[in-house]
Amino acid sequence: MLFKNEITPAFAAELMQDSDKVLKFVADIKWEQGYACRNCGHTNYCEGKTASSRRCTRCKKEESATSHTIFHNIKFPINKAFYIAYNVCVLGSDFSSYNFSDQLGLNQMTCWKFRKRIQNCMLKFEVSKKIEIKQFLMTEYK
Numbered sequence: 606m607l608f609k610n611e612i613t614p615a616f617a618a619e620l621m622q623d624s625d626k627v628l629k630f631v632a633d634i635k636w637e638q639g640y641a642c643r644n645c646g647h648t649n650y651c652e653g654k655t656a657s658s659r660r661c662t663r664c665k666k667e668e669s670a671t672s673h674t675i676f677h678n679i680k681f682p683i684n685k686a687f688y689i690a691y692n693v694c695v696l697g698s699d700f701s702s703y704n705f706s707d708q709l710g711l712n713q714m715t716c717w718k719f720r721k722r723i724q725n726c727m728l729k730f731e732v733s734k735k736i737e738i739k740q741f742l743m744t745e746y747k
């Protein structure tokens with residue numbers, strides 16, 4: 606099981622209800638060592654247009670909380686994506702994309718693709734090894 610001890614069930618339930626909280630959670634982990642602009646390397650930023658995004662004060666390039674993470678370019682609410690990730694990784698749920706589609710009111714193919722992404726990500730890690738949530742979240746998808 607991934608990051609079971611890093612996210613309590615109560616906190617997970619909170620995240621599943623609130624996209625902004627998921628974005629903040631991902632941003633806090635992503636930039637825990639500090640911010641550096643991917644475009645120019647500058648370390649000063651201001652708030653971007655979307656929740657928890659950061660905008661370089663020099664070149665004005667904005668980076669969302671989720672870009673270059675497992676949630677890269679997700680086109681549906683991030684709290685729903687978190688729900689799928691948590692169920693698959695932490696709870697070890699064998700819900701199909703049809704189950705997720707019903708529960709979340711999302712297109713089945715959307716659920717299938719994201720579930721597949723999570724499963725592919727997990728395959729990159731050794732089963733026996735304890736995976737920290739940071740390693741998991743920062744697995745890049747382009």
Ligand SMILES: [Zn+2]
Pocket residue numbers: 642643644645646647661662663664665666
């Ligand atoms: Zn910059």
